[in-house]
Amino acid sequence: MICLFLSMFAYLFQSGWTGVNERTFIAIKPDGVQRKLVGEIMHRFEKKGFKLVGLKLVQASEDLLKKHYWDLRSKPFFRALMSYMSSGPVVAMVWEGLDVVKTGRKMLGETNPADSLPGTIRGDYCVEVGRNVIHGSDSVESAQKEISLWFSQSELQCWEDSSRHWIYN
Ligand code: IDP
Numbered sequence: 340m341i342c343l344f345l346s347m348f349a350y351l352f353q354s355g356w357t358g359v360n361e362r363t364f365i366a367i368k369p370d371g372v373q374r375k376l377v378g379e380i381m382h383r384f385e386k387k388g389f390k391l392v393g394l395k396l397v398q399a400s401e402d403l404l405k406k407h408y409w410d411l412r413s414k415p416f417f418r419a420l421m422s423y424m425s426s427g428p429v430v431a432m433v434w435e436g437l438d439v440v441k442t443g444r445k446m447l448g449e450t451n452p453a454d455s456l457p458g459t460i461r462g463d464y465c466v467e468v469g470r471n472v473i474h475g476s477d478s479v480e481s482a483q484k485e486i487s488l489w490f491s492q493s494e495l496q497c498w499e500d501s502s503r504h505w506i507y508n
């Protein structure tokens with residue numbers, strides 16, 4: 340009930356989730372699914388202490404992908420990106436926790452795997468920018484937009500994490 344109230348408040352006032360309720364959109368791209376990295380990637384977010392609040396396997400439509408990557412529409416690699424992202428199912432997720440947007444990006448590594456440090460997802464599991472296995476929102480504002488693009492409100496779960504007192508003091 341409290342979660343429902345908070346989500347309505349966030350929706351109405353576009354203030355988003357903050358603090359430990361901050362949310363980010365993470366997607367395992369078609370190459371990540373094909374290469375059986377789903378469990379490993381989800382494990383990293385779980386082990387870190389973040390809470391999974393949305394999860395589904397999606398064959399993304401061209402329309403959805405165009406909206407998602409609208410800011411990159413004039414880039415020379417845009418067509419290749421559309422084709423890559425629609426080449427198979429994507430695991431769409433929403434993770435929640437303190438600073439999850441910024442920390443999520445750190446866990447991903449740099450856009451180009453060649454610039455990503457070992458220990459990051461892109462640093463450990465991929466080689467080329469055009470096959471970089473994972474997406475993560477780059478700001479709280481983009482996270483809000485991406486979550487509402489990929490998920491309906493009813494697909495996001497509010498649940499009490501029984502380990503929260505061992506993660507936050
Ligand atoms: P990000 O995924 O780290 O946020 P963006 O610049 O938003 O990086 O680019 C979105 C996606 O477009 C990248 O993850 C990658 O799949 C693809 N991309 C970015 N730059 C290039 C490029 O130079 N060549 C091919 N694909 C690219």
Ligand code: MG
Pocket residue numbers: 477
């Ligand atoms: Mg981006």
